[in-house]
Amino acid sequence: MAGGAASFPRRCRGVASAILALALAGTAHCETTVLSHFTLIDGTGKAPVADQALIITDGRVRWVGPAAKLKAPKGATVETLKGKYVLPGLIDSHVHLGLVNGITQDLKYQTPESIEKQLHLYAAYGITSVQTLGTEKDLIFPLRDAERASRPDMARVFTVGQGVVFKGSYGGVPGLDQSVATPEEARHMVDAEVAKGADAIKLWVDDEFGTLSSRMPPAISSAVIDQAHKHGKKAIAHIFYYDNAAELTREGVNAFAHEVRDRPVDAALLGQMKAKGVWQMAATLSREASFTYAMLPFLDDPFFARGVTPEVIAELRSPERIKRLGSAPNFPKYGPTLEKAMRNFAAEAKAGVRYGMGTDSGPTARFPGYFAHWELELMVKAGITPLQALTAATGHNAEFLGAKDIGTVQPGKWADLLVLDKNPVANIRNTRTIHEVFIAGRKVPTIWQTCTDRPAEACGTAR
Numbered sequence: 001m002a003g004g005a006a007s008f009p010r011r012c013r014g015v016a017s018a019i020l021a022l023a024l025a026g027t028a029h030c031e032t033t034v035l036s037h038f039t040l041i042d043g044t045g046k047a048p049v050a051d052q053a054l055i056i057t058d059g060r061v062r063w064v065g066p067a068a069k070l071k072a073p074k075g076a077t078v079e080t081l082k083g084k085y086v087l088p089g090l091i092d093s094h095v096h097l098g099l100v101n102g103i104t105q106d107l108k109y110q111t112p113e114s115i116e117k118q119l120h121l122y123a124a125y126g127i128t129s130v131q132t133l134g135t136e137k138d139l140i141f142p143l144r145d146a147e148r149a150s151r152p153d154m155a156r157v158f159t160v161g162q163g164v165v166f167k168g169s170y171g172g173v174p175g176l177d178q179s180v181a182t183p184e185e186a187r188h189m190v191d192a193e194v195a196k197g198a199d200a201i202k203l204w205v206d207d208e209f210g211t212l213s214s215r216m217p218p219a220i221s222s223a224v225i226d227q228a229h230k231h232g233k234k235a236i237a238h239i240f241y242y243d244n245a246a247e248l249t250r251e252g253v254n255a256f257a258h259e260v261r262d263r264p265v266d267a268a269l270l271g272q273m274k275a276k277g278v279w280q281m282a283a284t285l286s287r288e289a290s291f292t293y294a295m296l297p298f299l300d301d302p303f304f305a306r307g308v309t310p311e312v313i314a315e316l317r318s319p320e321r322i323k324r325l326g327s328a329p330n331f332p333k334y335g336p337t338l339e340k341a342m343r344n345f346a347a348e349a350k351a352g353v354r355y356g357m358g359t360d361s362g363p364t365a366r367f368p369g370y371f372a373h374w375e376l377e378l379m380v381k382a383g384i385t386p387l388q389a390l391t392a393a394t395g396h397n398a399e400f401l402g403a404k405d406i407g408t409v410q411p412g413k414w415a416d417l418l419v420l421d422k423n424p425v426a427n428i429r430n431t432r433t434i435h436e437v438f439i440a441g442r443k444v445p446t447i448w449q450t451c452t453d454r455p456a457e458a459c460g461t462a463r
């Protein structure tokens with residue numbers, strides 16, 4: 001993505017005369033929007049600033065500052081947002097797209113149409129960018145490239161392509177051939193994903209509570225990481241165990257896509273992560289929390305229900321499903337796993353390990369968009385401030401992605417914006433009070449304007 005203030009279209013600045021306007025007709029299209037009198041949370045970590053304004057031209061922020069200093073360009077669409085809060089669109093650093101139809105998971109449902117539907121849903125929830133982590137067919141690349149060549153009206157995609165799985169071990173999805181048995185195969189797979197256009201490289205190191213006979217060995221993980229780095233790409237690892245986190249940190253991994261969940265992290269690991277610049281890119285607390293319920297606790301919440309069909313809600317309520325989940329052998333393990341994840345996230349944040357926000361939504365019953373709001377809430381519950389959680393989901397996630405033109409509200413960046421009715425710094429649950437969502441300067445339908453597969457009046461309005 002081209003970035004920086006330099007890419008701002010100069011030809012749009014101050015069309016001063018009718019003659020100039022005539023000369024530009026047909027060559028330059030200037031679309032200017034002014035938003036004013038809002039409180040700005042700019043994504044850098046800075047405290048909210050009252051009574052701000054911004055000018056958007058052709059999708060990018062052109063100017064931002066005190067409303068008193070605003071010079072609205074002639075012909076601009078002006079919107080007053082008194083009492084509202086403007087922040088950068090949220091970024092979910094860990095998602096999987098197009099895996100489900102309702103809550104039935106099967107790769108056969110992964111089509112450009114199903115992916116776009118989910119990207120629109122993310123956008124409705126104010127998630128204006130996502131990073132897919134390794135279960136997408138190659139169709140993700142042209143879709144991403146088309147977005148980057150335009151002004152999209154759905155969440156922007158970053159992708160690792162297909163992640164690397166050790167043969168017979170944990171990771172990936174049925175139907176995608178993504179397993180390797182030797183370091184050579186691992187390096188070839190990394191080469192192939194980079195050649196297709198992967199933004200980063202993903203690997204899985206886990207054994208599903210010891211139910212699988214192996215985890216990816218260091219000979220393979222170190223080859224994946226080294227080969228990713230040869231291409232200038234970051235290596236992102238799915239982990240579960242402390243020992244694997246420590247080994248991968250030694251090997252130079254760039255980020256973890258989940259928390260250590262078998263035992264507490266300690267000063268030795270935290271120190272190594274900091275020294276080597278390893279990010280806790282996603283804590284996926286909402287993922288861990290969702291597993292602790294045989295029936296999810298938010299089925300009556302309109303903020304959730306608007307995004308899914310009535311059939312999905314009925315299935316989630318089905319006594320058969322509740323019985324099956326509640327009696328699964330691993331079910332008792334999920335509560336302690338969530339607890340460890342929350343404590344380890346808090347310990348990392350306190351120690352100064354860099355962190356982003358990511359949910360691992362997309363697999364069955366882990367819902368696009370809604371889970372990002374739940375994740376922010378759980379991050380705060382774990383022990384960081386709402387402002388830190390919002391910064392993780394905006395400026396910091398963009399920094400990790402290397403995406404220079406999203407994540408903060410600053411001149412030259414895309415006007416990907418989330419406008420809220422209530423202050424999310426006062427209460428993180430106020431991220432749900434979505435007033436408007438902008439992507440590249442244009443409004444997209446919000447979740448409060450969405451009522452999936454029902455007449456509009458059938459969805460509740462409680463905020």
Ligand SMILES: [Zn+2]
Binds near residue numbers: 094133360
């Ligand atoms: Zn995942």
